Amino acid sequence: MRKIYMDYSATTPLHPEVIALMTDVMKNVFGNPSSLHSFGREAKKYLDEARQKVADLIGAKFEEIYFTGGGTEADNIAVFGTAYAHRKKGKHIITSAVEHHAVLDSCAKLAKSGFEVTFLPVDQYGMVDPEQVKKEIRSDTILISIMHANNETGTIQPIEEISKIAKEHDVFFHTDCVQSVGKIPVNVDKLGADLITLSSHKIYGPKGVGALYKRKGVRVEPLFYGGGQERKIRSGTENTLGIIGFGKAAEIAVREFDIENTRVKGLRDRLIKGVLEKIPDVRLNGHPEKRLPNNAHFSFAYVEGESLLLSLDMKGIAVSSGSACSSSSLQPSHVLTASGLPQELVHGSVRFTLGRENTEEDVDYVLSVLPGIVERFRSFSPLVGRKTV
Amino acid sequence: MRKIYMDYSATTPLHPEVIALMTDVMKNVFGNPSSLHSFGREAKKYLDEARQKVADLIGAKFEEIYFTGGGTEADNIAVFGTAYAHRKKGKHIITSAVEHHAVLDSCAKLAKSGFEVTFLPVDQYGMVDPEQVKKEIRSDTILISIMHANNETGTIQPIEEISKIAKEHDVFFHTDCVQSVGKIPVNVDKLGADLITLSSHKIYGPKGVGALYKRKGVRVEPLFYGGGQERKIRSGTENTLGIIGFGKAAEIAVREFDIENTRVKGLRDRLIKGVLEKIPDVRLNGHPEKRLPNNAHFSFAYVEGESLLLSLDMKGIAVSSGSACSSSSLQPSHVLTASGLPQELVHGSVRFTLGRENTEEDVDYVLSVLPGIVERFRSFSPLVGRKTV
Amino acid sequence: MYNPTVMDHFENPRNVGEIPDADGIGEVGNLSCGDILKVYVKVVDGKLEDVKYQTFGCGAAVASGSMLTELAKGKTVEEAMKITNNDVAEALNGLPPQKRHCSNLAADALHKALEDWRSKQK
Amino acid sequence: MYNPTVMDHFENPRNVGEIPDADGIGEVGNLSCGDILKVYVKVVDGKLEDVKYQTFGCGAAVASGSMLTELAKGKTVEEAMKITNNDVAEALNGLPPQKRHCSNLAADALHKALEDWRSKQK
Numbered sequence A, B: 001m002r003k004i005y006m007d008y009s010a011t012t013p014l015h016p017e018v019i020a021l022m023t024d025v026m027k028n029v030f031g032n033p034s035s036l037h038s039f040g041r042e043a044k045k046y047l048d049e050a051r052q053k054v055a056d057l058i059g060a061k062f063e064e065i066y067f068t069g070g071g072t073e074a075d076n077i078a079v080f081g082t083a084y085a086h087r088k089k090g091k092h093i094i095t096s097a098v099e100h101h102a103v104l105d106s107c108a109k110l111a112k113s114g115f116e117v118t119f120l121p122v123d124q125y126g127m128v129d130p131e132q133v134k135k136e137i138r139s140d141t142i143l144i145s146i147m148h149a150n151n152e153t154g155t156i157q158p159i160e161e162i163s164k165i166a167k168e169h170d171v172f173f174h175t176d177c178v179q180s181v182g183k184i185p186v187n188v189d190k191l192g193a194d195l196i197t198l199s200s201h202k203i204y205g206p207k208g209v210g211a212l213y214k215r216k217g218v219r220v221e222p223l224f225y226g227g228g229q230e231r232k233i234r235s236g237t238e239n240t241l242g243i244i245g246f247g248k249a250a251e252i253a254v255r256e257f258d259i260e261n262t263r264v265k266g267l268r269d270r271l272i273k274g275v276l277e278k279i280p281d282v283r284l285n286g287h288p289e290k291r292l293p294n295n296a297h298f299s300f301a302y303v304e305g306e307s308l309l310l311s312l313d314m315k316g317i318a319v320s321s322g323s324a325c326s327s328s329s330l331q332p333s334h335v336l337t338a339s340g341l342p343q344e345l346v347h348g349s350v351r352f353t354l355g356r357e358n359t360e361e362d363v364d365y366v367l368s369v370l371p372g373i374v375e376r377f378r379s380f381s382p383l384v385g386r387k388t389v
Numbered sequence C, D: 001m002y003n004p005t006v007m008d009h010f011e012n013p014r015n016v017g018e019i020p021d022a023d024g025i026g027e028v029g030n031l032s033c034g035d036i037l038k039v040y041v042k043v044v045d046g047k048l049e050d051v052k053y054q055t056f057g058c059g060a061a062v063a064s065g066s067m068l069t070e071l072a073k074g075k076t077v078e079e080a081m082k083i084t085n086n087d088v089a090e091a092l093n094g095l096p097p098q099k100r101h102c103s104n105l106a107a108d109a110l111h112k113a114l115e116d117w118r119s120k121q122k
């Protein structure tokens, strides 16, 4: 059966060049980068190369990149690490209601242990208002954490404005760029953040590897302790193979930035146009323009998302959904809920995120299959005819 | 130049079968195991297989294995996670002075945040006395953490006795089996531990992957938060490739246990015998019998370890040292210091740890090279002739 | 995630739709958990001559509704009242644990429909 | 870790050993940090006719001692007193940062040896 992957925001396949390098490294580089002998020095050299490449991806300095065991871990170091390192300065943290759980749940945990957290609301597009950030800043605010682009809706936040406000008030600013990097420009100086989260597996690198950008001079506490690797920020023998793959993926993301994103955006626009034309009672979620170039996120009235997802899967098409049923926690998407979407449309949401291997034929295939599936579920939905927003 | 790796306790090369599987997986399995579509389900299937294999390695149940970003992280979940989850029950923790930094430094951190930690002393072989464990238990003791085998000296602790004492006193027991698993029998029921740490890269799997065995019903807090993967114990998209490699390595460790360990022990014994015969003023560190089958750890009087390490490296031989100079913290080995070794012999220590690719010729080559190197440094050591212990 | 029986009923749900002149109608579930199931019954001589269902729900909900209608059709009202959500899940060869709670409501909807029918008998 | 100049001096240390009838001897370092360096000087007509050293120390210590003896040999006592640990490190084209603190003590040992010589002159 024809297989079409349109869930690139969940994870990506390894880029062929990443596979090639990792295959070589698996056979030829195995030392512990902390070892002084030739095997260790060789591994260290590869590690340093990868660090430089990830630094280059976001215009950072070599020594500002700290490798972690994934984006989740980097988010947590940014949130807990900043909070604990600066708790003498204050106990107030500002974040948004649409952050990834890695930020949201670490903030919630802090709120239970003596910190105070403001979860900013968002507008119908899932957008944070910088003015509101400014209003919420208090004298004891130590950290603002707002993601660059949302993993569900693809909405891009006004990060430059928010970071300017943070700087004016002398508050640390963290932004989760897991979804944005490689898809829209991410430059540490332009964004003006003190801390940035990256993850390898969203840019065609391996899973279980991430990085924290930490501007020189910003102090954070580690989440755990041990051999003091990554200059004490992330102890534990380095995932050399994964990091080397991440480095390669970063290099490719720079090189193919323009051509790939232009191409993918064209496909994505074709998909949105087709869906809105061919299917009635559909809503495009997220911001109409300020969104990631590969993201198309819809709510199909009267139909439940997991059912759509499974039916598409049976036709070989892989997507994700914000419905409660399709999440392991059985909670419907907090992002869509915060954006004011009515429950029914939250449960009826489907995310298409496109990438390297998608073609125009893929989009047309989806457009040939999707209307029938939606129609079929609507034919036995008890909600059809009831008022929805 | 001939290259001989004798630093298998620092890290190991990937087993050829691990490379073969990972090469295949890199090309063919990439879904996010949390995704509901076929790509995700396929990844989940591989993840589950790996979990079963790691469970089988230590006689555990499938659902008692939690994958982590390495041994360090697993140690920290065991220490912090147990302490925080049970702080209402008590604030006292018992560990030993010779633990890996992942346990030692997390305990030290707890000692700074309201917990009380007893660091048990060890005898000249680096051995903990179970009687002393018993004596130190208080009514508010919540956790005992003693490693199975030491990463420096290879000394094997009397874990079964200690776990029995812990159980009698209703105290949680954690043991770090990173170095022991695959080299000596590790079975959760025989060891009787509530929590066990494993690491992939010490058994010919990839770096940056570990596992926590958590006996059913034992509660621990996670170190960080996010998507709730690994049943909330370790959030973050799973390092599928690494975990799959770990699973394969675990399978091989079971299969080759007898044959490899017998072979390696023979080589190790030949090395010890040769060194003690050919070089005067040498001390074998660690326990003479109760030690890992692949570990030979010496102190060469009058000579500094990093110099020996570098000289051996120039002859193609990779080893490690407990000298201050060869550690990134510039602290001499806490393990040897705790075992009562005089400073000079701590700085003059060299660890040979053997493994899969070593041969008898390797050992004989080391024995042909090492005496001359030691002799040469002694020829210009200002310490020769001074009293050493 | 779902076993082949569930997938079969998901792909080819039996007895979907409305019974325009139904004798009883029952609806369960709510949008906050994401599943709604509505059952229509036609009762003739104390027997369920026809059973149909509509759902807004996940794979488990679609399959449970389908299986329920198969189990109920032809049964007497008394027999039908004895069908449990568990019976439906078992007939489906099991549902994933996280689905048992929220999506396995078809028998409840049937019972509601039968009570609706009953209330109209008086 | 170490650059080629350091490695050369580590592999082939110059002027290692003792001067049995040395005019001055200086020793620095201690075992807790792991490096000990001992310098011997032979002073003739106010010049360092011979300089030798012994060390118990890491690669940086071995190389620093070696480079120091090369720098000091033939110099006047006054010139030799001006050699700094930094001069030694520079002559070696630099040492790793973590090694600068503990292992770069050769000039100190030389100065001690020259003070020892001086104290015997009175």
Ligand SMILES: Cc1ncc(COP(=O)(O)O)c(C=O)c1O
Pocket (backbone or CB within 6 Å): A069, A070, A071, A072, A073, A075, A100, A102, A147, A149, A150, A151, A176, A178, A179, A199, A200, A201, A208, A209, A210, B235, B236, B237
């Ligand atoms: C916005 C965002 N932040 C953080 C993460 C977590 O990164 P990782 O999957 O590497 O743990 C993800 C992806 O899962 C994400 O989309």
Ligand SMILES: Cc1ncc(COP(=O)(O)O)c(C=O)c1O
Pocket (backbone or CB within 6 Å): A235, A236, A237, B069, B070, B071, B072, B073, B075, B100, B102, B147, B149, B150, B151, B176, B178, B179, B199, B200, B201, B208, B209, B210
């Ligand atoms: C005894 C022991 N515990 C824990 C660790 C840490 O494991 P990892 O290197 O996977 O972080 C190691 C190895 O470094 C070890 O030898």
